[in-house]
Amino acid sequence: MAVRGRQGAGGQAIVLVAFIMVVLLGFAGLAIDSGHAYLDRREMQAAVDA
Secondary structure, eight states: OHHHHHHHHHHHHHHHHHHHHHHHHHHHHHHHHHHHHHHHHHHHHHHHHO
16 A cells, blocks of 8 residues: 555645646746836836926
8 A cells, every 4th residue: 555655646746846836937927027017117107207
């Protein structure tokens, strides 16, 4: 039984790594989009102030 449990743990690790990668990529995309929105806002404010 111990051998069967170890095989399942390897598959579980792959699923967890895949899930964590999806979450991290989502956060990275959110950070990039937020940065672009901030830069766009700064440029528009500078144009209005000029």
